[in-house]
Amino acid sequence: MLTDIEIAQSAKLKPISEIAKSVGIDEDYLIPYGKYKAKIDLEFMKKVENKKDGRLILVTAINPTPAGEGKTTVTVSLGQAMQYIGKNAVIALREPSLGPVFGIKGGAAGGGYSQVLPMEDINLHFTGDMHAITSANNLLCAMLDNHLQQGNELGIDPRRILIKRCIDMNDRALRNIVVGLGGQINGVPREDGFVITVASEIMAILCLSSDLSDLKKRMGNMLVAYTYSGEPVFARQLKAEGAMALLMKDAVNPNLVQTLEGSPVLMHGGPFANIAHGCNSVIATKLALKLGDYAITEAGFGADLGAEKFFDIKCRVAGLKPACAVIVATVKALKYNGGVLKPQLSEENIPALEKGLVNLKTHIENVKKFGVTPIVAINRFGTDTDAELNTLISNCETLGVKAVLCEGFAKGGEGAAELAKAVCEIADSADIDGFKPIYDIDGSIKDKLLKIATEVYRADGVEYSAAALKAVENIEKAGFGNLPVCVAKTQYSLSDDPKKLGKPTGFKIQVKDVRLSAGAGFAVALLGDIMTMPGLPKTPAAVNIDIAPDGSITGLF
Numbered sequence: 222m223l224t225d226i227e228i229a230q231s232a233k234l235k236p237i238s239e240i241a242k243s244v245g246i247d248e249d250y251l252i253p254y255g256k257y258k259a260k261i262d263l264e265f266m267k268k269v270e271n272k273k274d275g276r277l278i279l280v281t282a283i284n285p286t287p288a289g290e291g292k293t294t295v296t297v298s299l300g301q302a303m304q305y306i307g308k309n310a311v312i313a314l315r316e317p318s319l320g321p322v323f324g325i326k327g328g329a330a331g332g333g334y335s336q337v338l339p340m341e342d343i344n345l346h347f348t349g350d351m352h353a354i355t356s357a358n359n360l361l362c363a364m365l366d367n368h369l370q371q372g373n374e375l376g377i378d379p380r381r382i383l384i385k386r387c388i389d390m391n392d393r394a395l396r397n398i399v400v401g402l403g404g405q406i407n408g409v410p411r412e413d414g415f416v417i418t419v420a421s422e423i424m425a426i427l428c429l430s431s432d433l434s435d436l437k438k439r440m441g442n443m444l445v446a447y448t449y450s451g452e453p454v455f456a457r458q459l460k461a462e463g464a465m466a467l468l469m470k471d472a473v474n475p476n477l478v479q480t481l482e483g484s485p486v487l488m489h490g491g492p493f494a495n496i497a498h499g500c501n502s503v504i505a506t507k508l509a510l511k512l513g514d515y516a517i518t519e520a521g522f523g524a525d526l527g528a529e530k531f532f533d534i535k536c537r538v539a540g541l542k543p544a545c546a547v548i549v550a551t552v553k554a555l556k557y558n559g560g561v562l563k564p565q566l567s568e569e570n571i572p573a574l575e576k577g578l579v580n581l582k583t584h585i586e587n588v589k590k591f592g593v594t595p596i597v598a599i600n601r602f603g604t605d606t607d608a609e610l611n612t613l614i615s616n617c618e619t620l621g622v623k624a625v626l627c628e629g630f631a632k633g634g635e636g637a638a639e640l641a642k643a644v645c646e647i648a649d650s651a652d653i654d655g656f657k658p659i660y661d662i663d664g665s666i667k668d669k670l671l672k673i674a675t676e677v678y679r680a681d682g683v684e685y686s687a688a689a690l691k692a693v694e695n696i697e698k699a700g701f702g703n704l705p706v707c708v709a710k711t712q713y714s715l716s717d718d719p720k721k722l723g724k725p726t727g728f729k730i731q732v733k734d735v736r737l738s739a740g741a742g743f744a745v746a747l748l749g750d751i752m753t754m755p756g757l758p759k760t761p762a763a764v765n766i767d768i769a770p771d772g773s774i775t776g777l778f
Contacts, residue, residue, distance in 0.1 A: 225332050225336065226774065232481050236257070241485075244485050244512040250268075257338065258339065258343075258476060258477070260348060260475065261474055266432075275309075275512075276545070278517045278543070279531055280292055280299065282549040283558070283580050284522075288325075288326070291332060292600075294333065295547065295549045296312060296331070297486075298334075298633065298640075300480060300486070300517050301484050303517070304634060306642060313508075314487070314488045317347075319345070320755055322344050324757050334632060335634075343478065347488075350490070358421045358422075375454055377446045382445065386413065398412075423740075427473065428500060429742060439742070441740070443455060445459070453699050456740070476489050493521060496753050499526060499530050499531070506541065507539065528587075529587070531543075542656045544653050545651060546588045546594070547597075548596070552610065553604075558577035559723065567604040571609060575612065579724040582724075592656045601628050666704075670683050677715075679724065679726070680728055681727065681728060688733070689746075692736065701737055707745045710749055711751060716728050717749035735747070
């Protein structure tokens with residue numbers, strides 16, 4: 222059996238100009254990065270702005286196992302299947318972060334015969350967007366520390382600096398650091414830290430901006446610190462946004478690549494869904510809607526994270542109206558939610574599967590609350606038994622939702638053809654004006670958090686630490702209480718405790734802090750033990766990744 226990278230390396234790619242031409246992008250608007258990947262000049266958006274939008278399809282999932290459930294693989298296979306049945310579809314995905322690539326999950330370009338290519342480039346440095354974000358973020362940090370060193374005209378309190386440096390790698394040793402040591406010439410000593418690049422506010426800003434001017438304005442609006450007198454300090458007061466926008470001038474253009482079967486893919490932006498809002502860029506999604514009759518996008522982790530943020534934040538900001546939501550479910554994840562330990566997930570266990578179905582049922586109900594029709598895509602694994610698959614399908618029928626087997630990993634687009642037909646049927650007949658976010662944007666931060674907690678997580682309420690209560694007070698005092706709320710929590714549970722699987726009851730979520738991302742346009746609520754800088758596992762994926770003298774890569778997946 223071929224590995225993901227062996228399948229990718231044996232594929233024959235089309236020139237990226239050919240992929241662009243297939244969706245009506247003139248070569249004049251293409252900025253090539255070699256033969257098989259390119260950026261699209263944002264000026265092209267003006268050319269298609271009056272074109273009718275296609276139907277928007279979201280791919281989400283149930284609460285996953287630590288290995289993930291193949292949501293990107295299903296998204297890619299669905300896009301290929303649309304092409305297979307003669308439909309015009311464009312896929313819009315997030316870019317991978319180097320942290321998971323070298324950590325535990327591996328790459329994020331799909332798998333098997335449903336991959337996005339060139340897989341090696343995409344999972345490594347791609348077109349440099351992550352590095353541009355890292356540089357822009359760290360320039361702002363450097364300018365802030367320089368301001369402290371050069372007299373601190375704004376009166377910034379070094380104990381109340383909010384912005385942290387970032388790096389696109391899992392490195393727990395950088396979570397909490399001290400900078401400015403070594404004497405007067407080396408700056409003002411203070412506590413600092415790093416977040417992973419995909420958790421930085423600039424990543425969120427890139428993914429929610431409409432163009433370069435909007436990006437620059439949003440970066441200027443970033444809240445970076447408070448003064449000694451308690452007044453907020455924004456990036457624009459440091460006069461940083463111009464240089465930051467310059468560093469982002471290429472990153473703001475969406476990236477065009479292709480699947481194994483030559484389907485077009487817009488891959489742009491990559492915020493995590495457990496510590497950020499988990500969706501690709503508004504720019505790429507809107508362009509996909511103009512280029513295809515169907516735009517297929519995904520939101521990270523389970524529907525309690527990525528889908529909720531897609532509906533409540535991204536769709537609200539961009540004026541998007543989804544026509545269908547595909548909920549990816551696996552037999553393994555259902556057994557995991559039914560209490561089976563990871564080493565035993567490959568063994569048949571119908572009782573555990575049936576017990577775990579409560580998790581799928583909750584996500585189905587949640588999607589419907591937004592006025593969106595769900596369909597279940599069963600991502601088939603080689604260890605799934607017929608009895609388990611039949612149990613899952615019959616239970617979905619009982620729940621009143623269609624479930625379709627997806628074999629895109631093993632068969633590519635052909636393996637998801639039935640799923641594509643069913644999705645088109647739902648999307649074509651959908652009343653997209655029935656879509657609505659789950660909370661009122663004008664409510665208080667506490668009101669919005671309570672709504673998410675009770676309606677989506679099924680919690681009994683919300684409890685705040687003293688620090689979180691003070692943060693909410695400061696945010697609302699500064700006039701930012703009417704923003705959406707982006708919840709940072711574990712992806713493994715509907716609750717904020719990763720050990721509470723299935724559908725937990727009798728709990729309240731614990732808010733340990735609330736941070737303002739004024740540039741991105743939301744407040745971030747940190748729940749439980751969630752961290753914005755992940756660590757590497759005991760045996761990182763990096764130990765198996767290598768490059769030979771001839772340049773061939775192994776171990777990447």
